[in-house]
Amino acid sequence: MADEIEPASRSNSSLPARVKFDLDYAPALESTSIVSIADEYGLFIGGQFVEPESGEKFTTVSPSTEKALSQISSASAVDVDRAVKAARRAHTKVWGPMSGRDRAKYLFRIARQLQERAREFAVLETIDGGKPIRESRDVDVPLAAAHFFYHAGWADKLEYAFPDRRIAPKGVVGQIIPWNFPLLMLAWKVAPALATGNTVVLKPAETTSLTALLFAQLLQDVDLPPGVVNIVTGAGATGSALVDHGDLDKLAFTGSTSVGKQIQRSASARGVPLTLELGGKAAHIVFEDAAIDQAVEGVINGIYFNQGHVCCAGSRLLVQESIAESFVDRLKNRLSTVRVGDPLDKNTDVGAINSAEQLGRITELVAAGVAEGAELYQPQCSLPDRGYWFRPTIFTNVQQSHRIAREEIFGPVLSVLTFRTPEEAVAKANDTQYGLSAGIWTEKGSKILWMADQLDAGVIWANTFNQFDAASPFGGYKESGFGREGGLQGLAPYVSLSSPRGVA
Ligand code: NDP
Numbered sequence: 005m006a007d008e009i010e011p012a013s014r015s016n017s018s019l020p021a022r023v024k025f026d027l028d029y030a031p032a033l034e035s036t037s038i039v040s041i042a043d044e045y046g047l048f049i050g051g052q053f054v055e056p057e058s059g060e061k062f063t064t065v066s067p068s069t070e071k072a073l074s075q076i077s078s079a080s081a082v083d084v085d086r087a088v089k090a091a092r093r094a095h096t097k098v099w100g101p102m103s104g105r106d107r108a109k110y111l112f113r114i115a116r117q118l119q120e121r122a123r124e125f126a127v128l129e130t131i132d133g134g135k136p137i138r139e140s141r142d143v144d145v146p147l148a149a150a151h152f153f154y155h156a157g158w159a160d161k162l163e164y165a166f167p168d169r170r171i172a173p174k175g176v177v178g179q180i181i182p183w184n185f186p187l188l189m190l191a192w193k194v195a196p197a198l199a200t201g202n203t204v205v206l207k208p209a210e211t212t213s214l215t216a217l218l219f220a221q222l223l224q225d226v227d228l229p230p231g232v233v234n235i236v237t238g239a240g241a242t243g244s245a246l247v248d249h250g251d252l253d254k255l256a257f258t259g260s261t262s263v264g265k266q267i268q269r270s271a272s273a274r275g276v277p278l279t280l281e282l283g284g285k286a287a288h289i290v291f292e293d294a295a296i297d298q299a300v301e302g303v304i305n306g307i308y309f310n311q312g313h314v315c316c317a318g319s320r321l322l323v324q325e326s327i328a329e330s331f332v333d334r335l336k337n338r339l340s341t342v343r344v345g346d347p348l349d350k351n352t353d354v355g356a357i358n359s360a361e362q363l364g365r366i367t368e369l370v371a372a373g374v375a376e377g378a379e380l381y382q383p384q385c386s387l388p389d390r391g392y393w394f395r396p397t398i399f400t401n402v403q404q405s406h407r408i409a410r411e412e413i414f415g416p417v418l419s420v421l422t423f424r425t426p427e428e429a430v431a432k433a434n435d436t437q438y439g440l441s442a443g444i445w446t447e448k449g450s451k452i453l454w455m456a457d458q459l460d461a462g463v464i465w466a467n468t469f470n471q472f473d474a475a476s477p478f479g480g481y482k483e484s485g486f487g488r489e490g491g492l493q494g495l496a497p498y499v500s501l502s503s504p505r506g507v508a
Pocket residue numbers: 180181182183184207208209210211238239240241242243244245247258259260261263264266267281282283284314315362365412413414
């Protein structure tokens with residue numbers, strides 16, 4: 005029942021009055037009974053779970069409760085070598101010679117199994133990584149299945165993707181993925197590699213290995229030939245051993261720019277082809293003629309989706325000066341209704357920060373923002389006692405030189421800057437070492453096209469944000485990396501092309 009009417013903001017009386025309801029959501033907890041987590045896991049090599057050579061394991065915890073979930077194996081260089089050898093055998097004997105039509109059948113089976121077991125994968129992803137169940141259920145898992153369906157479609161049609169070319173798989177591919185979209189990043193990497201005839205050694209992130217290990221069980225269920233996909237869990241040292249292995253035909257990495265640079269040095273010294281999908285500091289640009297209510301939703305979704313642990317997050321809001329004050333008021337108003345808490349609650353909008361380390365990085369950068377003179381706003385929401393949490397944050401009075409305007413925070417923190425003209429918006433948007441994504445809100449189509457042409461970003465959304473599709477290539481410029489994932493362009497890094505005999 006409405007018990008009072010208050011203005012949306014005291015500082016701007018032109019905003020519509022907001023009816024305040026004194027009702028709270030009842031908890032709507034997703035059941036976890038569908039998930040069974042083993043006490044410990046081996047490495048997935050040659051189609052079997054095997055013990056690591058050193059016997060070393062580490063504990064993985066749930067970031068929303070800090071409870072230990074399982075013991076995960078730590079793969080050494082010897083284990084990585086076993087995995088690469090298994091992948092090489094599978095490539096030479098089975099997967100390389102297999103027809104595209106037969107490979108497609110396996111990819112379709114994987115996609116269908118992901119759909120059938122969607123709730124299990126979504127609940128496990130949320131327990132292990134801290135993201136809201138609403139997102140793992142509605143975004144991560146459906147998109148992962150869509151990637152396998154999409155690439156299954158290509159597997160027997162590669163000659164249409166690359167007409168008049170002789171097409172060969174690269175061979176054995178090493179892939180390293182981060183913790184922000186564990187299953188989805190696995191799908192982005194594994195699906196195009198398998199569709200084009202490669203075999204894979206994949207290293208998931210240390211804090212989020214569980215859905216990759218459930219995926220390994222799924223691969224056993226669909227009878228994927230042993231060694232076609234191998235999963236080596238472990239920390240950065242395992243990733244490093246994979247990168248440095250001498251018998252890889254291609255590497256693909258998603259993660260931080262600093263680790264990406266190390267990998268680039270190692271790969272280029274040995275001439276190993278590489279795809280890098282690295283950090284970002286996306287400009288989310290709102291013009292005065294935009295549909296304001298939709299833009300507010302877009303900006304909120306652009307930065308607080310997945311706790312801001314998103315490489316393409318709209319972390320720098322550039323709003324036209326004429327509407328800046330009222331727009332920020334609306335954002336603060338909207339933020340007061342964002343629900344932070346138990347990620348297994350279906351009402352939750354912002355879940356747990358993925359790890360204590362990441363919480364430390366966010367806290368340090370936010371403190372730097374305050375110290376450099378930016379103005380901090382956080383809504384008064386109560387946070388659970390256990391787990392890793394950070395209040396959704398908005399910084400105003402941000403200067404281009406501030407660390408919070410330049411560095412990837414990878415957390416629920418929005419930095420607000422203003423501009424007067426489209427030219428100034430472009431100059432500020434491009435004033436970054438990154439070039440992954442950008443968003444534009446305006447009712448003028450010509451302005452969208454002009455802006456998109458000027459912005460140094462691999463992905464540009466107009467009047468929407470954070471839309472992903474398996475058919476649409478994704479990737480960056482500058483220090484955001486190179487190479488594309490998804491779409492036709494995402495197949496190219498996994499094949500070697502040559503002219504057929506008789507064609508110049
Ligand atoms: P990293 O780049 O360290 O991790 C990404 C993956 O690389 C993980 O699987 C990691 O393993 C592995 N790895 C770490 N070191 C090496 C190495 N030397 N050689 C090969 N692989 C390695 O990211 P962090 O988890 O440390 O996050 C740090 C920051 O990076 C974040 O705050 C964020 O700004 C950014 N980031 C960006 C991402 C993006 O998608 N653009 C994704 C993740 C982070 P392990 O997890 O076991 O350490």
